[in-house]
Amino acid sequence: MMQFIIDTAPTLGALNINALAAADEVIITVNPQLLAMMGLQDFLKTVKKIRARVNDRFSVAGILLTMCDARTNLCKVITEQVRDTFEGQIRIFESRIPNTVKVGESVYYSEPLIEYAPESNATKAYKNLAKELINYEG
Structure with a gap:
């Protein structure tokens, strides 16, 4: 089986919807900023729609925190909020990509x-x- 990584822009335009529909899994990147959780919840709704309407094999491989500045309280709070909300449901990668x-x-x-x-x-x-x-x- 061949595996590819498709990196698209963060907006949900036609290119992204098509990339998601063609994929088996998605890694959701989350920038630990104030509106991150709202965007994450909206994206998960899109994942459910794609799975239901287009690709029943499609799933979330995990959540990757990016642009992290571990020195800030906001980064710590959002990281903890992601963990509290999704632990046990969606894999949260241990790797954190620093800013x-x-x-x-x-x-x-x-x-x-x-x-x-x-x-x-x-x-x-x-x-x-x-x-x-x-x-x-x-």
């Missing part, structure tokens, strides 16, 4: 993060996520 300018710079310079900043905390976090996914997939 760092290196990610934005690598996009600006059109270089993969692993080449642009191989020792950055974000690169290390993405490597940890890859290990987590490999263990998850078996």
Whole structure:
């Protein structure tokens, strides 16, 4: 079986709906900001609709917290809220992608993060996520 990762823009336009309909699983990224939980709840409704109407194999592989600044209280509160709300229902990845300018710079310079900043905390976090996914997939 071949596996692909499709990374789309955060809006729910036709491209995203089609990508979700074609997928077997989705990793939901959550930026621990004030409106994150509302957006997450809305996205989960979309997942249910796609499963019911288009693709009954479609499921949520897990929730990944991104752009995290563990020093802020808001990040801690939202992380805890995600865990309290979804633990036992949806996998919450242990990996947390930190908020760092290196990610934005690598996009600006059109270089993969692993080449642009191989020792950055974000690169290390993405490597940890890859290990987590490999263990998850078996």
